[in-house]
Amino acid sequence: MKGVLLINLGSPDSPNPKDVKRYLGEFLMDERVIDVPKWLRTFLVKGIILNTRPKKSAKAYQKIWWDEGSPLIIISERFQEKVQARAKVPVALGMRYGSMSIKKGLQELHDKGVDDVLVVPLYPHYAMSSTETVIEKTKEDQKKHFPNMDLTILPSFYKHPDYIRVLSEKIKTHLEGVDYDHILFSYHGIPERHIRKSDPTKSHCKIDGSCCNTPSKAHEYCYRHQCFETTKEVAKYLDLPGGKYSDSFQSRLGGDPWLKPYTDKEFERFPEEGKKNLVVITPAFVSDCLETLEEIAMEGEEEFKEAGGEHYKHIPCLNDDDSWVKVMTRWINEWSVTSKEEVTA
Numbered sequence: 001m002k003g004v005l006l007i008n009l010g011s012p013d014s015p016n017p018k019d020v021k022r023y024l025g026e027f028l029m030d031e032r033v034i035d036v037p038k039w040l041r042t043f044l045v046k047g048i049i050l051n052t053r054p055k056k057s058a059k060a061y062q063k064i065w066w067d068e069g070s071p072l073i074i075i076s077e078r079f080q081e082k083v084q085a086r087a088k089v090p091v092a093l094g095m096r097y098g099s100m101s102i103k104k105g106l107q108e109l110h111d112k113g114v115d116d117v118l119v120v121p122l123y124p125h126y127a128m129s130s131t132e133t134v135i136e137k138t139k140e141d142q143k144k145h146f147p148n149m150d151l152t153i154l155p156s157f158y159k160h161p162d163y164i165r166v167l168s169e170k171i172k173t174h175l176e177g178v179d180y181d182h183i184l185f186s187y188h189g190i191p192e193r194h195i196r197k198s199d200p201t202k203s204h205c206k207i208d209g210s211c212c213n214t215p216s217k218a219h220e221y222c223y224r225h226q227c228f229e230t231t232k233e234v235a236k237y238l239d240l241p242g243g244k245y246s247d248s249f250q251s252r253l254g255g256d257p258w259l260k261p262y263t264d265k266e267f268e269r270f271p272e273e274g275k276k277n278l279v280v281i282t283p284a285f286v287s288d289c290l291e292t293l294e295e296i297a298m299e300g301e302e303e304f305k306e307a308g309g310e311h312y313k314h315i316p317c318l319n320d321d322d323s324w325v326k327v328m329t330r331w332i333n334e335w336s337v338t339s340k341e342e343v344t345a
Contacts, residue, residue, distance in 0.1 A: 001089075001090075001112070001113045001114050001115060001116065002089045002114065002116045002117075002118070002335075002336050003089050003090040003091070003092065003109040003112065003114030003116070003117055003118070004083075004087065004089060004090070004091045004092070004109075004117065004118045004120060004332050004335075005091075005092050005093070005094055005102070005105045005106060005109060005117055005118070005119050005120065005138070006076070006079070006080055006083070006091065006092070006093050006094070006105075006120045006122055006328075007093075007094050007095065007096060007102060007105070007119065007120065007121050007122060007134050007138065008072060008076045008093075008095055008096070008122045008286075008287060009072065009095065009096055009097065009130075009289065010023070010027070010072075010095030010096050010097035010098035010100065011023065011070035011072045011073050011095070011098055011289070012024075012061060012070070012098065013098065013099055014065075015058055015061035015062040015065045016058060017054045017055050017058040018054075020054045020057050020058040020061060021050055021054035023097060023098055024045075024049070024050060024053060024054060024057060025045065025046070025050055026097045026098070027097045028041075028044075028045045028049060028050075029041060029042070029045055029046075030097075030129075030133055032128045032129050032132055032133040032136070033129045033133065035128070035191075035193070035194070035197065057290075060290060060294045060295075061290060061294075063293075063294050063298060064290060064293040064294045064298075071287075071288055071289060071293060072287050072288070072289040072290075073095070073100065075287045075288060075317075075319045075320055076093055076095075076122070076287055077093060078319075078320040079287070079319065079320040079324075079325065079328075080092070080093040082320055082322070082325040083325055083328050083329050083332065086325065086326070086329040086333075087329050087332050087333060087336075088332075088333050088336050088337075089114075089332065089333075089336045090108075090109055090112045090114055091332065092105040092106075092108040092109050093105055094106070096133060096134050096137060102134075102137055102138050102141050103141045103145060106138070106141055106142060106145065106146055106149065107145070107146075110146055110149065114149070115148055115149050115150065116149070116150045116152075117142075117149060117150065117151050117152070118152050118153075118154060118332065118335050118336075119134075119135065119138050119151055119152065119153050119154065120154045120328070120332075121134040121135065121153070121154070121156075122286050122287065123156070123284070123286075124156060124157050124158045124163060124226075124230065124283065124284065124286065125156055125158045125187070125223050125226040125227055125230070125284060126156040126158075126198070126220070126221050126222075126223060126226060127190050127194065127198070127223040128190075128194050128197060128198050129190055129194060130188075131156060132198075135153055138151065139151065152335070154331065154335075156226060158226040158227070158229060158230045159226070159229045159230060159233050162327040162330070162331070163327065164230070164233045164234060164237055165237065165327075166318060166321070166323045166324050166327055167230075167234060167283060167318065168233075168234045168237040168238050169323065170315065170316075170318060170321065170323075171183075171234065171238065171281055171315055172238060174279075174313070174315045174316075175238075175279065178277075178279065178313060179277060179311075180244075180277045180278065180279045180311075180313070181244075181270075181274070181275040181276060181277045181278065182244060182245065182246070182270060182275040182277075182278055182279070183240065183244060183245040183246075183278075183279045183280075183281065184245070184246060184247075184248055184263070184266060184270075184278060184279070184280045184281070185227075185230070185231045185234075185245065185246070185247045185248070185281055185282075185283055186247075186248050186249070186250050186263045186280055186281070186282050186296060186300075187227040187247065187248070187249050187250070187259075187282070187283065187284040188249070188250060188251050188282075188284040188285070188291060189249035189250055189251050189252045189258045189259050189262070189263075190223055190249075190258065190259060191254075191256050191257065191258050191259075192207050192256075192257045192258060192259060193256070194223070195207055195222060195223060195224055195259070198218075198221040198222065198223070199218045199221065199222065200217060200218060200220075200221060201216065201217065201218050204216040204218040205218055205222060205224075207224065207259075211225075212224055212225040212228050223259075224259055227247060227249075227283075227284065228247060230283050231245065231247050231283075234283070246261075246266070247261075248261045248262065248263040248265075248266045249261070249262060249263060250262070250263035250264070250282075250291065250295060250296065251291050251295060263296075263300070264300075264303055267300060267303040267304040267307060267309070268303065268307045269307075270304070270307070270309065271304070271307045271308030271309045272307070272308070275309075276308065276309050276310040276311070277309075277310060277311040278304055278309055278311070278312050278313070279313045279314075279315065280296055280300060280312070280313070280314050280315065281314075281315045282296055282314075282315075282317060285317050286317055286318050286319075286324070287317055287318075287319055288316055288317045288319060292314070292316075292317060296314055297314040300312070300314065301314070
């Protein structure tokens with residue numbers, strides 16, 4: 001029997017410092033998030049970060065927390081419920097971190113008799129700290145607790161025509177009547193070393209002006225290339241004028257080089273260049289969360305206007321939009337009638 005497990009990032013159980021600390025501990029101790037030797041990761045996370053960051057992060061979560069709970073969790077649950085109503089097979093929801101675990105999602109499917117699972121990492125772009133850690137954790141839980149269960153992984157959909165269409169149409173709707181100087185595509189940042197580590201050729205990714213535009217099998221795992229491709233496809237769909245849009249990367253942590261340009265630096269730069277009416281979209285996320293609701297929608301607007309910006313508009317993620325639900329349901333239903341031999345082929 002077939003079934004589907006949708007997997008998103010996760011969230012603390014509440015915005016109080018104790019729950020945030022527990023969540024951050026699990027998240028930051030992931031070897032694919034902070035990819036340094038375990039002794040050093042333990043020192044950094046448990047010795048430094050968890051003694052200072054939880055209170056600050058808790059305040060940020062408190063600013064965006066809904067009466068029903070975590071926005072990311074609530075939106076993901078609404079999305080799962082809508083997809084389940086249209087899908088031909090059972091659809092469960094799990095989170096990479098937090099109490100709504102991947103194991104619980106697999107258990108829910110197992111209890112319904114499912115032994116053939118389509119794993120859907122709810123990340124459009126591949127990165128070792130998002131898609132890869134979801135895949136590896138799911139495989140680990142499957143082997144340990146559900147050895148007779150088969151897994152199929154939905155590939156990254158960063159330039160799938162369906163995804164580009166629904167993302168572009170969402171942007172188009174929010175641009176109606178808006179007189180903007182610039183559109184910023186702000187993607188979640190990752191350390192530059194993650195790009196090189198994910199390069200199967202070990203030589204293609206230079207993080208320069210050419211490698212992302214030079215065809216290579218490395219692009220299957222290159223987060224930077226995939227982000228740029230999403231922007232190109234959306235710009236093409238919407239026929240955006242050249243010079244009226246650009247990419248940036250947000251949410252950096254620590255002092256190591258991360259993908260550039262940095263979003264917060266762009267907020268400071270744009271008004272100096274006369275770009276005072278800004279629209280921001282966050283295509284690395286399909287569900288609004290702390291990084292979109294607090295960092296971009298709130299802090300971003302404040303930073304932009306302090307730098308001299310005048311009008312600022314943040315476009316929400318796809319969330320549980322019916323158009324996005326229909327796309328995911330179609331992907332699921334198409335998979336549900338595909339034989340294992342066809343999937344393998």
